[in-house]
Amino acid sequence: MKQYLILLLLLSSLWAGNTIDTIIPKPQKIIANKGSFHIDRSTGCQSDTALSKNALTYLQSHLLKSSGFVLKASQKEKSIHFHYNPKRVKRAEGYHLQIDHKKILIEARDSAGFFYGVITLMQLMDPAIWGGKIGKKEWTIPACTIEDYPRFQWRGMLLDCSRNYFSKAYVKKFIDRMAQQKLNRFHWHLTDDEGWRIEIKRYPKLTKIGARRGPGTKLPFSTYPAMRGPKTNIQSGYYTQSDIREIVAYAKARSVEILPEIDVPGHSKAAVTAYPELLLDPEDKSRYRSVQRVANNTINPGLESSYQFLDGVISEVSRLFPFGYIHLGGDEVPRGAWQKSPAIQKLMRRRGLKSRREVQNYFFGRMDKILARHGKKLAAWQEVLDGKPKLRKSSLIMAWKNRQAGIDAAKKGYPTVMAPVQFLYFDQQYVRSKSEPGHTWSSPVSLHKTYAFHPLSRSSGNSTRNIRGVQACLWSETLLNERIADYLAWPRVFALAEVAWSNEEVREWNNFEQRVYRSGMKRLKVQHIHYRKSR
Secondary structure, eight states: OHHHHHHHHHHHHHHHHTOOOOOOOOOOOOEEEEEEEEEEOOOOEESSSSGGHHHEEEEEHHHHHHHHHOOOOOOOOSEEEEEEEEETOOSSEEEEEOSSSOOEEEESSSSHHHHHHHHHHHHOOOOOGGTSSSSSOOOOEEEEEEEEOEEEEEEEEEEEEESOOHHHHHHHHHHHHHHHHTTTEEEEEEEEETEEEOOOOTTTTHHHHTTTSSTSSOOOOOOOOSSSSSSSOOOOBBBBBBHHHHHHHHHHHTTOOOEEEEESSOOOOOHHHOOOOSOTOOOOOOOBBBBTTOOSOOOTOOOOOHHHHHHHHHHHHHHHSSSSSEEEOOOOOOOTTTTOHHHHHHHHHHTTOSSSHHHHHHHHHHHHHHHHHHTTTEEEEGGSSSSSSOOOOOOHHHEEEHHHHHHHHTTTTEEEEEEEHHHHTTOOSSEEEEEEESBBBSOOOOOOHHHTOOOOGGGGGGGGGEEEEEEEEEEEOOOHHHHHHHHHHHHHHHHHHHHHHHOOOGGOHHHHHHHHHIIIIIHHHHTTTTOOOOO
């Protein structure tokens, strides 16, 4: 009996090493064929399109690190072929992958499609391809045919680098790991109460003052709930414009667009501390705290200097990030803000505004015009739609409170991204436990719960076309180091990727769970990613 069990385990391990059921997110259509293809030093590559450049470069770099060789340009039969074929591949970012014992054919209509074809190919290889240690000299890939394309256009992850700063190297690793799961939008939260992390040459005090907190600085080190960190040393850090250009290019080579966020008018303690003379009404007697217990953290919309300042910021940000949107926050403006500001009272009389909500609507109407002058569109959290703001219908709304908020935004005609806290806030604990890192202010978000999220519902109606995709958020109040950040992200990012990419009919929890624990985590392990192991 013991020998029989050992034989079964051996056979299962051999099968697991050559299975096609390793891909995350799951392809729309996959058919197993007989045989396998072997990549070694004799394997060539050929392409008929420059659109395959990023994909081929990515594959070559991993082969070089893991095997010590690269594919040589060759017309011989045993090759990997990249072929531009918009007739076969009808959808943006889609690809066709054909593997047999003689050749590998990757067909696509755009750069992203070729890149995702290579990502799938690499997921079919031994996990060592992701590790970067020279060892294997031959890679066996099971024969199969795959037709694949994304369900949603927007497949995003937010990383908050304001509350706790992360190095340029970690940000690049974070983006690369996203790309490995076919996620394509990196939402970079660069400013908040706890820190201003982007260099603005016109306003140097934003980083000289606003990027430093702790003893002897003008910013408190630990604002609630970021109070778990050490309180004895100065924390500082920001990204130079050179850093940002480097990261943008790095992301572009992986088919990832970067959405920068400059959070206004609330969540702006770092900015108003750096430039109070521009952003605060000196006669304002209002005293208030945000939901995070930060005092007096809001830019004043009644001052022309506020708009001049923000125009200068947007001018530089828009030149750094080629993506068409800039995110301006808009969430959680504290009650009591501007209540006793003479500048706001004058603005309300002059414009006929009757409430704080109408003041906020006025503010975002002007900000939308500033963005338009710089060739950008507005992205913001759902609160900007409170009341009747005058925004372009191209404005992108992110719904975080619940799914219904996203449906409501979509019904109003705005392109909408679903990011509900109940399913996609990865700063929350997996399970409620004192031994687990993460927040507890919302409900726990388990791997299964994220996978169970359905962005569309019957109540969406005709607004479905306005729901552009999904995004998870990794806020950093409790992320005291990279290990905690990795732990809270993984393996939940796998579930996010499949929700965003795979059609409902190919998704199934038990199969997904097997792929995560049999293959996905092996890929994480060889990359030294600190993930949550238990189910």
